[in-house]
Structure formats: structure tokens, C-alpha cells
Amino acid sequence: MEKDSENLTKKQIEKTRKAGQIVKQIKEEIKNWIKPKMPLLEIAEKIESRIMELGGKPAFPVNLGINENAAHYTPSYNDETLANGLLKVDFGVHINGYAADNSITFDLENSDENKKLIKVSEEALKQAIETFKKNPVLNKIGASVQKTAEANKLSAIQNLSGHNIEQWELHSGITIPNYDNANELELEEGVYAIEPFITKGEGKVYEGKPSGIYQVQRSGNVRDSKSREILEYISENYRTLPFCSRWLVKKFGTRALISLKMIEDANITHQFPQLIEKSREKVAQAEHTIIFHEGKVEIVT
Secondary structure: OOOOOOOOOHHHHHHHHHHHHHHHHHHHHHHHHOOOOOEHHHHHHHHHHHHHHOOOEEOOOOEEEEOOEEEOOOOOOOOOOEOOOEEEEEEEEEEOOEEEEEEEEEEOOOOHHHHHHHHHHHHHHHHHHHHHHHOOEHHHHHHHHHHHHHHOOOEEOOOOOEEEEEOOEOOOOOEEOOOOOOOOOEOOOEEEEEOOEEEOOOOOEEEEEEEEEEEEOOOOOOOOHHHHHHHHHHHHHOOOOOEEHHHHHHHHOOHHHHHHHHHHHOOOEEEEEEEEEOOOOOEEEOEEEEEEEOOEEEEOO
16 A cells, blocks of 8 residues: 655645545535435435545545434435434545545534534634634633633533644544543644534544444454455545445445454454434534645635
């Protein structure tokens, strides 16, 4: 797997910007067509198809979290869930492994509570980016999110965080907290996703049901020939980026589900759990990807 050796190369900046342009276009489009009671499966597949139409590839399966489901829900191939409540739409685009990540939250029930959560999540994101521009220190960025949430009598989810992004690695080592975690690390230039999660609940998530979202965690093999074929397809097409069972069912049919289980049992892949707000209160999410280069912050999404 080829990766650029330099930290933040010209290629990385160019490809990340291009991925960000696709994200921005789709984000504007979905504001016009996501409606209450739309099947989540239709929303996910429409966004993923549009990414490819515009010259990118999904950096991960579209995440569609309703209400207290904070992260890691993507529709299964036969999902019948309808969009409702407070809907988080988290999607990313990659160009040759260089990714732009983002999220937008929709109020699908005309609720004052939803509107407040969305507004505060967007304000927390804005404040975090402003802090990053002035003082790119982890705990300062996190403190700005926490302060914005608490000023509105809400909580930032502490065990969900932003992250740095490198080629073929969405979460590549550094986590950007949504609270003051006392870590005074000053961030170096790079690509970062900043993503506040805001709730009126406890401000922590727990692991729920399996999500159907997977990631290769080590090399290995399986005895079953069909499973080997599917594993080869995964390695060639997704490398170390997340993928989902729905994508494989579309390619190989439902037999892929048996193969996925075999591959998971061999500890080659990791399946992410759904992440649920601990007190089961609604969660809003806002997210941008930024490029930090030569002392300047560029929002690409």
C-alpha cells in the first residue's frame, strides 16, 4: 500500500480539497431532498451514488444516526427504517485515500429542542475552529466545545472526538477532544476533522448493537474460497477504510454475510458497534474537515 512519506504533501492538500468540494456540493443538495419518512437505505445509497458520480469514492459508509444514536448506524441491505426525529448525516469522500469528513444534522419533526441542539453543535464547531486558528492546542480546542455546550445548559459527548486524517487512515492517531482533557499538545500541520456531539443528556456514549460497518485490522486468510474472494475484494477496494455489509451484499449477494462472519471470526476485520448516548437523550453533530498548513486553517468541507 503506497503512502506519501512527507507530512502534508502538495498531493494530500490537492486531493483533500477536491474531496471537500464534492462534500460541499452534496451537503447543499441533501438539504433539498432529505425529508421525514424517507427510507434511510434510500438516503445512504443516494449519497454514496452521488459521491461516485462526482468523481470521488465514499470514505466510509454513510452514517445516519436518529436521536440518541450518536454514531455508527448505516442501513443494512434490507433496512426498512424511516428518517425521523433528529437525524445526523455523517459522510465522507476520498480521492485515492485522501479523505474529507463531515456531518450535518436535520430536524425532521419541527422541534424546538432539536433546533437548539443543532444550533449549539454548529456554534461549538465554529468556536473550536476559531480556537484552532489562534491556539492549536488540544485541550484549548476541547474546552471551547465544552464551554459552548455548558453555556447553553447542554453537554458535549466526552468519549467521542475529532481526529487527524492521513492517506487511507481516517483516524490516524491524534484525537481532538470535545472537552478540556488537560492535554497541552500543540498540533502540527495536517488534516483534521473536528466534530462536536451535543446532547442534553449525560454526555457519554455506550456500545450498542453491531453496526454492519467493518474495517480490516490485520492481514490474514480464511479457508473458505468464497470468503477469500470477498476478502481480496475488500482489500483491493477499501484497504484500511471502513466498509459495510450492505456494499458487499450488493456485489456478491447475501452469501457475503456468511463470508463476512468467517472473516470477522478470523480476527481479520473489526466490526464497529453502534454508539448510543448513555441517558438515551438526543444527539446533534456538526463536523468539518480542515487543512492546517503554514500556520493557516482552511475549512475544506
